[in-house]
Amino acid sequence: VNQRDPQILVLAPTRELAIQVAEAFHKYAKHIKGFNVLPIYGGQEYGGQIRSLKRGVHAVVGTPGRVMDHIRKGTLNLDGLKTLVLDEADEMLRMGFIDDVEWILEQTPKTRQIALFSATMPTQVRRIATAHLTNPAEITIKMKTATANLIRQRFWPVSGMHKLDALTRILEAETFDGMIIFVRTRIATVEVAEKLSARGFAASALNGDIPQAQRERTVDQLKKGKLDILVATDVAARGLDVERISHVVNYDIPHDTEAYIHRIGRTGRAGREGDAILFVAPRERRMLNAIERATSKKIELMELPSTELINDKRIAQFKQAIADTLATEDLGLFKHLVEQYQNEHNVPAIEIASALAKLVQGDSPLLLQHKPVPRADKAWESRGNDQPRTRDRGKGSERSERPQRPRKDAPPEKGMQRFRIEVGHIHKVMPGNIVGAIANEANIDAQNIGRINIFDDHSTIDLPADMPEDIYAGLKKVWVAGQTLNISREGEAPKAPSKRSPARRGDDDRGRVFEDSKPGKGPKSSRDAGDKPVKKSKPGVKAREREREKAAAKAKAKTATSKAKKTKEAGKAKKKANGKPSL
Known part of the structure; x- marks a missing residue:
C-alpha cells in the first residue's frame, strides 16, 4: 500500500x-x-x-x-x-x-x-x-452453464408487421424491470429510443457519439430506476453491469454468435433469471441456427401478444390509475368543479367523467384496432426437422405447386420504385449481399426491400418510392462486392463509378474509418454485408459485346476525325495557291 x-x-x-x-x-x-x-x-x-x-x-x-x-x-x-x-x-x-x-x-x-x-x-x-503467459492454467466455463440455466431465450420471426410495432407489443405485454435493446448502428439507437419515448416508454439511447458525461448519467438513471430502457450498440453496452436488467431484446440480429453471447450476458446476472428475445428475418435463419449451436440450447419460437391481450392490459392499467388517484390525491377542488358543471349544464356525472378521461388520453387511442397477429409459418415451426436438399425430387415433384416466380421485367409493386445498381454477376454478388448492405447503411428494414434482379454487370432493386433524398444520396457511396452501388433511378444514366478505394466503415460504434488500397479487403466489420474480396473473372457475353461496340465506335470516330483534318488541310492549300490568305 x-x-x-x-x-x-x-x-x-x-x-x-x-x-x-x-x-x-x-x-x-x-x-x-x-x-x-x-x-x-x-x-x-x-x-x-x-x-x-x-x-x-x-x-x-x-x-x-x-x-x-x-x-x-x-x-x-x-x-x-x-x-x-x-x-x-x-x-x-x-x-x-x-x-x-x-x-x-x-x-x-x-x-x-x-x-x-x-x-x-x-x-x-x-x-x-x-x-x-508462462505455463498458464486455462479455465473454461461451459457455455451451457453460462446461458442455458438462467436465461430464457425466445425468437420472433419478422414477418407481416413492422419491427417497432412488434417491439411495442412485447414491451406492453412483458413484465420487465430494466431492458437493453440492441441495434446495429448509432443512428438506430437514437431513432428507436425517440420512437419508444413518443409511445410512452422511459427510453434513452446509448452510443459512442454521446458525450461520456451524458453516457454515465444515462447508465446511472437506469441503475436508479429513473430509466427503464436503453437502446444501445454492442460496444456502448459492453461491460454494463446493472442488476435490474431483466430483459435483452436483439432488435437487430448480431453479426456473430460471440456478440449474441455478450448481449444476453447483460441479463441473468448475480444468480437472477433473465429473458432474451431475438428478432429474426427469414434471411437470418442461418445465424439463428448458429446461435443455437453456440449456446447448446434450442431457442423458443415466440408468438406476439394478441390485440385482445394488449387491450386487456391497457384497460387494467387505466382502471388502476383511477384507483391510485382516488386513494392518494386530494380531489376536493375537482369534485366541486364537476358538481358545478353538472348543475349548470344538466349533464350526467358519467358523461363528464368520460369527457375528462378522453381529455387526459389525448389523440392517442386507448385501445388497439383489431388486427390479426401474423403467426409464424410452418417453415419456422418445423425448423428442427430440416432435411438436406437432394437432387432426386421423387415422382411427385413439388415444382408445379410452387407459386410462379415474378418475371424480371414485371413492374414494381405499389409504393415501390425500381433502381439500378452497378454490381452484377461478374462481381460475384448475391441478393443477400445487396440486402445486407442497404439494410445496414440506409437503415431500411429488410422487409421493405423489394425484388432484386441480378444481371451480368448491374442489378435492379425495388425500394420505397418515398425514400428520402439523403438516404438515396448515401446509397450511391455504399460498397458491395468491391464495387460502389452508384445507385440511380431506372431510366436515368448512372454516373461513372469512382475509381477510388472505399473508405470502409465498420459501424460498430467506434467511429473509426478503415481505408484499404484494394477494394473488397479490410476489417471483418466492413464485410458484414457480404463484401468479400473479388476474384478476377471473365466478363459475361453481354459485357464482351458492349466492349466490342465501344471499340468499334471509338475507331469510327477516330477515322472521321482524321478525314475531317485532311479535308481542312486540302482547303488551306487551295486557298494559298489562289493567293488568298487562309483564316
Missing part, C-alpha cells in the same frame, strides 16, 4: 467496462486503508488523470489508447507493475486494439503476472496467451 507507482494494470475495451472494473476494485478493497484505483479512458481531460497518477495509485484500469498515451508521455510508470489483466480480450481483438495491447505488454516488466479473460478464444488471442 505504501508503494506510489501502479502495481496492477487492467486493460478493458470500453470506457463503460473500465468504470465498472474500477467500481469493483473499490468494493473489494473497501477494508484496505489507503488503497487507490484510477480509471483512465478517452473523453476525460488529461489534467485530472495526470494529477491522480502523480499522487499515487495502486491500480489503473484503462482503455488501450489512453494507457498508451500516458506511457508515451511518461505519466504512467509501469516499473513496479506486478499484475496485468486483459479483460474481454476477444472484444479488444474485434475492435482492432490487439496491436496496442501487444505494444503495452512489451512495456511491462518481465516479472509481472498476466491474467487473460475472454468469452471466446480466437487464434490471435490464443497466440498472445502463448507468447506472453
Whole structure:
C-alpha cells in the first residue's frame, strides 16, 4: 500500500467496462486503508488523470489508447507493475486494439503476472496467451452453464408487421424491470429510443457519439430506476453491469454468435433469471441456427401478444390509475368543479367523467384496432426437422405447386420504385449481399426491400418510392462486392463509378474509418454485408459485346476525325495557291 507507482494494470475495451472494473476494485478493497484505483479512458481531460497518477495509485484500469498515451508521455510508470489483466480480450481483438495491447505488454516488466479473460478464444488471442503467459492454467466455463440455466431465450420471426410495432407489443405485454435493446448502428439507437419515448416508454439511447458525461448519467438513471430502457450498440453496452436488467431484446440480429453471447450476458446476472428475445428475418435463419449451436440450447419460437391481450392490459392499467388517484390525491377542488358543471349544464356525472378521461388520453387511442397477429409459418415451426436438399425430387415433384416466380421485367409493386445498381454477376454478388448492405447503411428494414434482379454487370432493386433524398444520396457511396452501388433511378444514366478505394466503415460504434488500397479487403466489420474480396473473372457475353461496340465506335470516330483534318488541310492549300490568305 505504501508503494506510489501502479502495481496492477487492467486493460478493458470500453470506457463503460473500465468504470465498472474500477467500481469493483473499490468494493473489494473497501477494508484496505489507503488503497487507490484510477480509471483512465478517452473523453476525460488529461489534467485530472495526470494529477491522480502523480499522487499515487495502486491500480489503473484503462482503455488501450489512453494507457498508451500516458506511457508515451511518461505519466504512467509501469516499473513496479506486478499484475496485468486483459479483460474481454476477444472484444479488444474485434475492435482492432490487439496491436496496442501487444505494444503495452512489451512495456511491462518481465516479472509481472498476466491474467487473460475472454468469452471466446480466437487464434490471435490464443497466440498472445502463448507468447506472453508462462505455463498458464486455462479455465473454461461451459457455455451451457453460462446461458442455458438462467436465461430464457425466445425468437420472433419478422414477418407481416413492422419491427417497432412488434417491439411495442412485447414491451406492453412483458413484465420487465430494466431492458437493453440492441441495434446495429448509432443512428438506430437514437431513432428507436425517440420512437419508444413518443409511445410512452422511459427510453434513452446509448452510443459512442454521446458525450461520456451524458453516457454515465444515462447508465446511472437506469441503475436508479429513473430509466427503464436503453437502446444501445454492442460496444456502448459492453461491460454494463446493472442488476435490474431483466430483459435483452436483439432488435437487430448480431453479426456473430460471440456478440449474441455478450448481449444476453447483460441479463441473468448475480444468480437472477433473465429473458432474451431475438428478432429474426427469414434471411437470418442461418445465424439463428448458429446461435443455437453456440449456446447448446434450442431457442423458443415466440408468438406476439394478441390485440385482445394488449387491450386487456391497457384497460387494467387505466382502471388502476383511477384507483391510485382516488386513494392518494386530494380531489376536493375537482369534485366541486364537476358538481358545478353538472348543475349548470344538466349533464350526467358519467358523461363528464368520460369527457375528462378522453381529455387526459389525448389523440392517442386507448385501445388497439383489431388486427390479426401474423403467426409464424410452418417453415419456422418445423425448423428442427430440416432435411438436406437432394437432387432426386421423387415422382411427385413439388415444382408445379410452387407459386410462379415474378418475371424480371414485371413492374414494381405499389409504393415501390425500381433502381439500378452497378454490381452484377461478374462481381460475384448475391441478393443477400445487396440486402445486407442497404439494410445496414440506409437503415431500411429488410422487409421493405423489394425484388432484386441480378444481371451480368448491374442489378435492379425495388425500394420505397418515398425514400428520402439523403438516404438515396448515401446509397450511391455504399460498397458491395468491391464495387460502389452508384445507385440511380431506372431510366436515368448512372454516373461513372469512382475509381477510388472505399473508405470502409465498420459501424460498430467506434467511429473509426478503415481505408484499404484494394477494394473488397479490410476489417471483418466492413464485410458484414457480404463484401468479400473479388476474384478476377471473365466478363459475361453481354459485357464482351458492349466492349466490342465501344471499340468499334471509338475507331469510327477516330477515322472521321482524321478525314475531317485532311479535308481542312486540302482547303488551306487551295486557298494559298489562289493567293488568298487562309483564316
